[in-house]
Amino acid sequence: MVSEEEFQRLCEFLYRRTGMVFTEAKRYYVERRVVERMKATAAGSFVDYFARLRSDAGGEIEHFVNAFTVNETYFYREEHQLRCLTGDLLAERLRGKPPGEAIRIWSVPCSTGEEPYSIALWLLENWPLVDQYEIEILGSDIDTAVLERARAGVFGKRALLRLPPHVVAKYFAAAGPDAWKILDDLRESVQFSRVNIVECAQTRQYGRFDVIFCRNVLIYFDDASRRVAAENLYENLSPGGYICLGHTESMSRITPLFDVRRFADAIVYQRPAGGVGG
Amino acid sequence: MPLIRKPSTATSTPSSPPAADAASALFLLENGTDDERWAAARVVSQMTGGVAALAKALVGERDRRVREAILTSLARAATPESVQALLPLVRSDDAQLRTGALDALRATKDALRPYLPSLLRDGDVDVRLLACELARNLPAQEASHMLCELLDHETEPNVCGAAVEVLAEVGGPEALPSLARCADRFHGTPFLDFSIKVTADRIRLESTRSRE
Numbered sequence: 001m002v003s004e005e006e007f008q009r010l011c012e013f014l015y016r017r018t019g020m021v022f023t024e025a026k027r028y029y030v031e032r033r034v035v036e037r038m039k040a041t042a043a044g045s046f047v048d049y050f051a052r053l054r055s056d057a058g059g060e061i062e063h064f065v066n067a068f069t070v071n072e073t074y075f076y077r078e079e080h081q082l083r084c085l086t087g088d089l090l091a092e093r094l095r096g097k098p099p100g101e102a103i104r105i106w107s108v109p110c111s112t113g114e115e116p117y118s119i120a121l122w123l124l125e126n127w128p129l130v131d132q133y134e135i136e137i138l139g140s141d142i143d144t145a146v147l148e149r150a151r152a153g154v155f156g157k158r159a160l161l162r163l164p165p166h167v168v169a170k171y172f173a174a175a176g177p178d179a180w181k182i183l184d185d186l187r188e189s190v191q192f193s194r195v196n197i198v199e200c201a202q203t204r205q206y207g208r209f210d211v212i213f214c215r216n217v218l219i220y221f222d223d224a225s226r227r228v229a230a231e232n233l234y235e236n237l238s239p240g241g242y243i244c245l246g247h248t249e250s251m252s253r254i255t256p257l258f259d260v261r262r263f264a265d266a267i268v269y270q271r272p273a274g275g276v277g278g
Numbered sequence: 279m280p281l282i283r284k285p286s287t288a289t290s291t292p293s294s295p296p297a298a299d300a301a302s303a304l305f306l307l308e309n310g311t312d313d314e315r316w317a318a319a320r321v322v323s324q325m326t327g328g329v330a331a332l333a334k335a336l337v338g339e340r341d342r343r344v345r346e347a348i349l350t351s352l353a354r355a356a357t358p359e360s361v362q363a364l365l366p367l368v369r370s371d372d373a374q375l376r377t378g379a380l381d382a383l384r385a386t387k388d389a390l391r392p393y394l395p396s397l398l399r400d401g402d403v404d405v406r407l408l409a410c411e412l413a414r415n416l417p418a419q420e421a422s423h424m425l426c427e428l429l430d431h432e433t434e435p436n437v438c439g440a441a442v443e444v445l446a447e448v449g450g451p452e453a454l455p456s457l458a459r460c461a462d463r464f465h466g467t468p469f470l471d472f473s474i475k476v477t478a479d480r481i482r483l484e485s486t487r488s489r490e
Contacts, residue, residue: 120281123281124281130281135281185281186281189281200320200321222385223353223381223384223385224350224353224354224356224386224387225354227349227350227353227354227385228350228354231320231347231350255346255350256342256346256374256378257343257346
């Protein structure tokens with residue numbers, strides 16, 4: 001359906017706009033999304049669709065990006081990192097934090113909200129100091145469609161499978177045959193925003209965080225974009241702040257800016273409190 | 279149920295606000311504090327004269343964090359000028375700088391391609407060895423072609439070993455004759471004998487499977 005040359009042009013376009021890289025090995029995956037968007041826009045051919053995309057007619061670039069991002073996730077995914085958060089990271093962050101200063105946690109990309117809500121749930125259920133501190137949780141994603149779903153806070157059974165039943169009963173209300181809505185109080189505890197982590201002009205406006213969860217997104221970037229994203233995240237961490245990546249990812253392979261910290265439950269990366277180590 | 283917190287009005291400021299304009303950024307890259315040089319290094323590559331300024335700054339930069347930002351910006355620029363700024367550093371005696379330059383060059387992708395053949399023929403053994411690794415990122419056939427050419431002329435077994443390691447990943451049946459000739463030339467060099475045998479066996483196996 002898409003010729004070799006067209007595929008290359010499309011990939012270059014996707015790279016320029018998002019930093020995501022798709023090689024020939026992902027061709028089927030790319031083509032499926034293109035077909036979806038061609039149907040949705042009633043484009044008669046790839047050439048027609050690509051022209052629409054490049055001119056951003058009807059906000060097509062955003063729809064296109066949304067179709068390419070992977071949004072499958074669930075509550076308490078990689079729970080060991082949440083254990084690490086309350087077992088080690090927060091205690092370290094609180095040392096030396098001025099009284100009254102909020103704890104800031106960023107989930108990026110947050111997809112449909114399972115991760116930032118998981119952080120909120122986990123803190124409420126597992127961190128005895130939760131009532132003593134101002135805690136700000138921000139979820140961000142490049143995909144505006146998933147952000148809308150995150151804000152709505154309605155989830156299917158599959159997303160909730162890892163949650164203990166008493167947690168579901170305490171924080172969710174049935175909202176349909178296979179739908180549970182997170183309670184409004186909790187929903188309002190998490191803020192959401194759109195951000196492209198390769199664009200430092202966008203990431204800078206969010207200031208510094210104590211802990212950033214950035215899982216399973218850097219793998220989609222090429223080397224140069226990965227380095228840029230890592231430097232952006234470095235800027236968004238307070239000195240001594242932590243970043244948690246997906247279990248298959250390694251910051252050490254991207255940049256030497258961070259220190260590796262091994263805790264009982266997880267390996268995480270830390271922005272050095274002083275300069276970058278030797 | 280607590281935890282409700284609206285967006286912070288006291289959101290801490292970014293660590294390094296960008297310079298207001300190109301002239302300021304270029305000035306700060308040379309004369310600023312560590313934080314200012316870091317911030318400038320992250321933005322000047324998109325400005326006129328930025329890559330040249332980054333290249334100049336890289337030579338004298340001693341702060342590792344700022345150096346990383348410069349390397350990233352040169353990698354992202356991915357122009358002949360940025361590649362030329364990075365290439366001399368693969369000969370550096372500073373291992374961190376050498377590794378950093380290599381990583382940045384790898385990230386320049388297509389911009390590096392025209393320089394690889396000469397790197398693979400460089401008079402410095404270490405440069406040829408590192409160049410083999412850089413070839414890994416090329417399209418498989420192109421990398422295989424370049425590395426086979428190297429194998430046919432290379433006199434240093436360690437360089438051949440590096441090339442063979444990359445060929446194990448990217449090589450196809452077209453690499454088998456060069457591998458065989460290399461094995462003949464270095465017969466009796468145990469690590470290379472072994473490495474070539476493993477690579478050739480893997481290529482033959484894959485080739486057989488793809489015909490089935």
